[in-house]
Amino acid sequence: MTAFLSPDPAVLDPAPLDPAPLDPVAALERMMLIRAYEETLIDLHGRGRAAGTCTAVGQEAPAVGVVSALTADDLILTNHRSAGHLLARGADPGRMLAEVMGKRDGYCGGKSGSLHISAKELGVVLTSTIVGGELALATGVGLSRTMLKQPGIVACFFGDGAACEGRFHESLNLAAVWNLPILYVCENNQWQAFVHRQETMAADGIAGQAAALGVASAVVDGNDPLAVHDAARTAIAAIRRTAKPFLLEAKTYRLRGHFEPDDQSYVDKAELVHWRGRDPIPRLRDRLERDGRLTAADAARIEARVRATMEAATAFADASPYPGADALTTDVYA
Amino acid sequence: MTTMTVNDAISAALAEEMRRDPTVLIFGEGVATKRRDLLEEFGAARVRNTPLAEGIIAGTAAGAAATGLRPVIDLLFAPFLCYAMDEIVNSAGKLRYLSGGQFQFPMVVLAMTGAGWGVGAQHNHNNESWFVHSPGLKIVMPSTPADFKGLMKTAIRDDNPVLVFADIALGYTPGEVPEDAEAIPLGKAALRREGTDVTLVSYAKTVGTCLQAADALAADGIDAEVIDLRSLKPLDEAAILRSVAKTGRLVVVHEASRLCGVGAEVAALVAEKAFASLRAPVLRLTGPDAPAPASFPLEQAFVPQPDAVVAAVQSLMLDVVAA
């Protein structure tokens, strides 16, 4: 009689319904493009041509692993480290750079900068720089999927810091009681700006909180895009089967500082060294070379393609004009 | 014409708009329990109770609005909007702009406020001007059942986030509502009484206060014009300026505190654009810079009363006589 249903405990299928393993070479190339994009941004900032920015260097695997498991109908909400999610979704790096540089050809006409990029044509509804904003809106996007009988699910990326916000609990709770098709992806990169996760939470991770809210969850190695992809497909299959949300926690690490420039003087050196040894890009590349799935020549070709893409992207962004002064007050109201 | 209360007018507007547009839905704490008629007519998917969590209610509305629905949320009392401030101000209000116009946020936020129930400051806080100050939001605060119905309909059809504040004291006030009440445009003030000597600008329950004061002033031979703003953003600047150009005197009356309130904006507008018309200083009669008390006499003392409006107007007339 009411819409306020109590959740059944969701059961996670051991195998995805429709397993389509991620092509590991394609995954490697996408991760390399994301890395190159962020390094380009850092360089542009260093030369005073772009504002400082939050990068997700070292976190490319959850972006590529999860986004490659989505279909064209699915929608994405994400946080201030969204470049990887956008690029994994096929965003044009030139239009992204143009956005960060405040140019007219950016996805949002230069009004969002790096911290709020959305791209309707890609189904990226929100980059929230209010930590937890993506969690607050995701339920509404899930609600519109169900009420409008849209086939897509919602992928909501957030950090371990956002899991300390009340909205994390509010969002999962509502998604569970309203049966909303949301894949919550916590990129636990161990850091919350300048504070280590161990200082702010007694638990060793985030996934453990899901059960109390009636949400199924899984933890995955967030530095392995293939493992993330499989976990995401399994989770999405569970969402489709049970019509309930799912929380996937990807354990990963932010290899650079919070906001460029950042000398990381506050970071424990041993921890950094440990995680540098698990950098997802060399890790996958070594594995593919060992398995004979990638030759040195292949790798060189990929590197050249990525370099050419970023050169073209930078040239495009450079050539794009700034918005006219009239844009200051357009699109405030419908 | 039918006679109905403000509360019924809001429900009637909701029902009509939900019939018109299948993407309209309403949710909030107790909404499905209290709005039984809506639940029965439109079903549990479109009339929903929610957990007690104003932030996620507002965030859910913003996310739903961005992706094809037209949610109405009832956040109960205006002070509770503090829990939803981020979603209303930072998301609903800003994301159309930040997205370069890619996404829009057609949603309505309902909240009650004002003296009358003795509920004290955590239920009664006329905080409407906070939202007037926030870009991307529209704010209405009507005073009659007909306006509630017409403006509620417009608010639901509007492609922007609209906050509709309902003065608690007006909830059970009956009034005439045309059967075929059409949507009333946002940003149009209502001229409640024509006059030539002084302009009284107000909204919500103090419109009635101004009308009572105007009757008393008429007995003294002072002819007051009363403007009901109805919509605080967009603000009907033309209506205010037109009236002041005629009367040369302005008193702004509202229950919200004075500092940076709507009255400050109206006064500044007139100072900037109609200074030459002014024959006396602009006055504001408002609530004090204090939380709203529960005690009935104190609660009433918070709100400008008709005799204070009369005295204020008389002081302006004296001013002119003295000069």
Ligand SMILES: Cc1ncc(C[n+]2csc(CCOP(=O)(O)OP(=O)(O)O)c2C)c(N)n1
């Ligand atoms: C509401 C809010 N509080 C604080 C900040 C400042 N801030 C930006 S990012 C960040 C850390 C967020 O940590 P986490 O969610 O783990 O994401 P990460 O930065 O590690 O990717 C903080 C505190 C903010 N942007 N929004």
